[in-house]
Amino acid sequence: MARLQIRNLEKVYANSFKAVHGISLDVDDGEFMVLVGPSGCAKSTTLRMIAGLETITGGEIRIGDRIVNNLAPGQRGVSMVFQNYALYPHMKVRSNLAFGLKLKRRPKPEIEDATKAVANTLEIDPLLDRLPKQLSGGQAQRVAVGRALIKKPDVFLFDEPLSNLDAKLRASMRVRITDLHKRLKREGQSSTVVYVTHDQTEAMTMGDRICVMKDGCIMQVADPVTLYNRPENAFVAGFIGSPEMNLMEGTLAVNGGIRVRLADQVLTFGEDVGGRLDVTGGEVLLGVRPQHLRIAASDEENALEGHVSHVEFMGHEVYLYVDIADIRLVVVVPSEQYHPEDIRDDRIRLIPRKTAVHIFDRETGRNVSLSANA
Amino acid sequence: MARLQIRNLEKVYANSFKAVHGISLDVDDGEFMVLVGPSGCAKSTTLRMIAGLETITGGEIRIGDRIVNNLAPGQRGVSMVFQNYALYPHMKVRSNLAFGLKLKRRPKPEIEDATKAVANTLEIDPLLDRLPKQLSGGQAQRVAVGRALIKKPDVFLFDEPLSNLDAKLRASMRVRITDLHKRLKREGQSSTVVYVTHDQTEAMTMGDRICVMKDGCIMQVADPVTLYNRPENAFVAGFIGSPEMNLMEGTLAVNGGIRVRLADQVLTFGEDVGGRLDVTGGEVLLGVRPQHLRIAASDEENALEGHVSHVEFMGHEVYLYVDIADIRLVVVVPSEQYHPEDIRDDRIRLIPRKTAVHIFDRETGRNVSLSANA
């Protein structure tokens, strides 16, 4: 019932800046949809139009079976968690939670019960009588979620709710929110979620599906595994995955085998994949994830040779920053496989995992190797 | 010359809260020292005492060969980068950079040259005529670093300079700052650094040495590899590494071999390590990093059996959250080694890598297996 449908949605700001270019998106009842994209790509604008905080200048939004374009935010059956939480600073946690119900003139005992239940779920019972400024970041975050939860909305909206937390808290809140979502779903409550973030890790770990946006347009909507393994374009490929996928400018020639010329070096890939590329040559971007490059044994051929400019020890892994002419690559090596003596005179030779290589048209960014990697 | 020495440093705030409990720390000339610890452990307080922004209530601080306890901040030869950058909002970037030199009444041409040089180093030349509010987060951050750099101080102080940036920017600024430090060192400039963060990734990748703090005390000071592999106590073990090390409450018995009882299961480790533990039994915490647990083959023995409550797909890796009785473990499995069919009825069996296991005294937190892992 709480299906969210967006049709040809447009937003033109008062200064006639067109922020959203007619996007369409369906979020199923109970689905956890993540909107992700770089800063300024209109994630917030879209979310705020759903919430009713921005006027819609084109297209329509449906929640359940109602068109909500002209409804006030309070009437749309949505809850929202803001990036800075927007807790009412002058109200105790208890009143912050209860505010929405109080406005609906629910009876006192009902409000109290609901508050207790939510506080219980989120383990914030001991905080009920504190003011927001007496909360740590993680606690404030949970209160903000509680405030959204208590209203039992049709649709939950989150705008970068974790980006103000430190790394450890971020990781644990991530799990909490997805757990909560699953529980609501199990309990049969409406739990459609639209979650905005610019952190690809969050997107990957939390979303049932992910909608990658850029400059007010949708680049790809898919589940995390598809997005990671089969990015439809260079933008999505570069955005999803950490560290970023290495995208190297090169020239493609399909001639029996696949050959890519990068700077002054040439990489060849077996003939068997060649036939399935949907182009036969041209200016391309060669995409390889840092985890898909390994250090070549000294006798291996068909490797890229480069200069190690920087090494980061990450505990379990080591990041190598390698410069090949003017291309900078990142390589992730498990600590136990990293032996500093492999690198002589700062030089290193790298071999990409062939099955994990993507080729993008340099001009349009389209992934021309999708069928090859199927 | 720019060695920083801290001796029995104490801080009691006006409300008689004792924030720093007599810590001592030496930072060598040119060393990059990271102070890390959870929120509220007095990292900032310590840094601010070094800078002269808080009065010192006990102990002494030496920079070079001067005791600086009673010097004004400007006379200590330190530069500081603040968490929120604290750029002067009414001055252009150029004046922000030049302010310190202007106060020293350096001649105009000298100031101009220095500004240009710094702007060049940090690639902010095109921003010189902007106001701080016209900068993006990463740009503002670089200006703040530039402002510290231009003074050629004896000691650089950083207070969580990257925590306001998004994930991608954080990663790239990290590299920039360490590169810069190396370059200064190469050029023979004074470049002692004290860097505060609560992000263990930053600590690990940036520090020559890391000082882990808790509640105003120092828990361990060591280089990243030592800290990661040989944590002296459970606190350090839990704090360093991502995801966190799993710390499981158990009972130790050393009797020929090492046996640890966890909830209703027992793990045994070979006899060969047993002799080197410096205790023979008692209540302990068993520490295993998530990366050091692997899924057992069906016929393997001596495994922990648990229930998978949650799975996070991280692209290259998969995080499994496993509950064993009331202990929750995190396990990191490379994507290619993760086969959902390994998990039957949500149950899974895990084997820790024996050489990477730590045992801590449950009461004191001391690592009693350090010599065992040597």
Next chain:
Amino acid sequence: MAEQITVRTTPELESARTLAEGRRMHAISSAVRYALLAGVGFLMLYPLVWLIGASFKTNTEIFANPGFIPSEPTLNGYIQGWKTSTPYTFATFFWNTFLIILPKTIGTAISCAAVAYGFARFEFPGKRILFATLIATLLLPNVVTRIPQYLLFRDLGWLDTFLPLWVPSAFAGDAFFVFMLIQFLRAIPRDMEEAARVDGANTLQTLIYIVVPMLAPALISVCLFQFMWTMNDFLGPLIYLSSVDKYPVSLALKLSIDTTEAFQWNRILAMSVLALVPALTVFFLAQKYFIEGISTGGVKG
């Protein structure tokens, strides 16, 4: 075919309708707002309009005709009023006002900024008591301190000079402003000041180079308030100045009003209009900064 077309256009029509409806509601609410603003605004402006209108009337018409459009407009009020009944023109009085306002405003800005800085940023012995006296000075009606104050300035030899009119202000004598600046300062984070200290600035340099610029908007409002209040102050100059050539505008305006005699209303109104010009101009020029300024009291971190 036809069916297909209907199916396709219905949602478009519907959404076009909802959009139009949204716009109409918006238009209505903003029309209401403007009507209200303009209505009340007229009440606010009416006296000014009346004043300007009346200043172009003849003396007899001023009270006979309550409207604000003069029936026989005349510049007489301005010409006669400007000349005054003294050997000086109004230019002299404007100049005198300027000579009072300038040091007073500058002195107020400097001293209040420093004092507010002291109260807001430092702990020192006796701070609470001093702050209490600051508030207390606001509470006593100044009618009863007038004579002792006069005697004080007489003993200082400051009578018939501009000094009594601005020197106390230059010693942060206007508690209202100090209090106001303290409030604003408390809303500005200290980070920038700390950064400046680390950059090598002492507290005075920090005040000058960092605090003052960030407080500038609030300071400008202080200057504006001071400007306007000084422009209007009549009693101070009346008591302390005796030489006509030192009179400021506020005093000069009442120079020819003798209730036991007939007097020329139109001259007085005309000069009142002129006396308002500086304040109006200054306010209008500064108001953007003035109003924005106070709001940036909490400069973003």
Next chain:
Amino acid sequence: ADLRMSWWGGDSRHVATQEALKACGEKHGHTIKPEFTGWTGHQEKVATQLAGGTEADIMQINWPWLPLFSLEGDGFADLNEYSDTIDLSQWSQAQLDSATVNGKLNGLPVSTTGRVFFFNKATFEEAGLPLPATWDELIEAAAVFKEKLGPDYYPFDAQGGNDGLGAILNVSLVTTQMTGKDLVDPATNTVAWTAEELQKGIEFNQNLADKGGIRDWKTVAGGGNVDLFELPAWSEGKIAGSYEWDSTYGKFNDPIENGELVPVGLLTVEDAVTEGVYRKPSMLFSISKNSENPEAAAQIVNCLLNESEGIEALGDTRGIPASRIAAETLAEGGAINPRLLEAHKLVIEAEGPTVSPFNEHPEVREIFKDALEEFAYGNISAADAATEIVDGVNGVLAKF
């Protein structure tokens, strides 16, 4: 010598006085710095200066201020000491007496002023009536006005105002006419009227209001206590008469749209014992007791009041001069509006008991006004009001 002179006034007085000072200064070889303001605040300024001993050498002093500034007569220089310099013979003894406190001449009367009746001739003509000569005629006129001209026409005005002065003086006038006595008995320094006598005066005034002869107190207050001559009702002739200072003839006449204001002798009650004219010096020129050059100051005062340079320059900007020679000089020069002269003549020639400055003591005025106001608003009876005034004023007088 270098002297200072302070005064209040309007434009014409300022211009004239500055010229006079220049002329007299040149004549006697002194420079006199003029210090002048409007009326508002001038008293405070002088008071402050006197308290600080920083007053000007020559001051224009309001006659009612005398008991305030010079209770014992020592607030200002005693001008008798400068009788060589100042020609005191130009004033009558009565005039000098009124400026004398404790035997010390505190200042020289600049002009004498008194109250006269002004009527708007045009309005009366319109109503087909002659100008009234008695109170009864006035009351009759009221009825005719209402009938012929409209309900908002009044033949007279004597009420309220900011300070209630119109009512106070009208009540005083009538009571004086009935008793032949001024408010204060100089011999006993107590109130000369009995409460019953005063009650009659108060009732007489109320009767005027009740009959529509004057606006009632509340109406005047409701108009914002605007001065009569600034009222459209005055300029349009709807209020056709008043009891005012002779010197204000011009001020009241100027706004009249049709016709002219005519000064008329005092209306009297039946069985009047006296005309009861209220006549007093309007203001004095006093010399500071702290003056360093009192002799020079005396020369200038004499010049302003008695020598042709001063007389001609000052003209009638302070009313018709009290100094005989000045009055004559001006009258000969024809510089004065004949109607004003006529009004002044009415004042000078009318008879009545000497007016005590205590009539204008602020506390006396306040008691008088408060009681009349309470009565006008119906809070107390005329008898109570009379008792309150008599008792209150006696209380004030007892302090002296």
Next chain:
Amino acid sequence: MGGDSRYLGLAYVAPYVAGLLIFTAIPFVASFYLSFTDYNLMRSPQWSGLDNYTQLFTRDRTFRKSLSVTLLYVFMTVPLKLVFALFIAYILNYRLKFINFFRTAYYVPSILGGSIAVAVLWRYIFADSGLVNMAITAFGGEPVNWFGDPSNALFTITLLRLWQFGSAMVIFLAALQSIDKTLYEAAAIDGAGKWHTFVYITLPLITPVIFFNLIMQMVQAFQEFNGPYVITEGGPLKSTYLLPLYIYEEAFKKFDMGYASAIAWVLFAIIMVLTLIAFWSSRHWVYYAGDKRS
């Protein structure tokens, strides 16, 4: 900070302290002394002990009347003015075209200040046949005697002060503009309409400024002099005879400076008590965002 003397702050407040000692303290103390004397300006003060105060509290009917009028005025004007200033500030806080013009227009009455035109005009507007009554009669109402009726006159003065709400408005406006917009959005999503948002969000967040304006307006109202002085001179029937007017007349009309000082110090004590109450109560209703965590 490290290395700063703990007396450094004193250096910055030194101008205030100097000014206090030189210009303020002496007249302050002097007027307190005078309140125990009989002083008529022309002669040096005579010590009279508590006479002034006994007279004031036991025999002075005018003082009682004046005090009650003053309290009435304060309790009428301050809330009305705060509400009005806040209301206008609330409206002027919208982003509208010409908003700068409107802001200036609404500040004009305050610029006019004590300009002579204001008094004249006020009479014009509220006189019997003035604009207000014209409007009332045009709508078929009975004309009101604004100045002549003791029960209305004080209100007319209040209206004058209400109309000069500019500085309070400017300060409110500033406070309103500094409220975090996302709080409004959060409230909207919680289902709050304009009114509820205002009551539950806006008001509590600007309490520090409400408090500041409350104190300032109260102090100003207790010291209101110009309005009644220029327009009604305290009448009719002393219904607008505010204490400062009484003090002024005692001091400069009746030259009883000792008595005037005594009244002033009583007034001082009253304001002081109310201010202290306000400061004390502020702990319960004023929310300070800038306070440290507790």
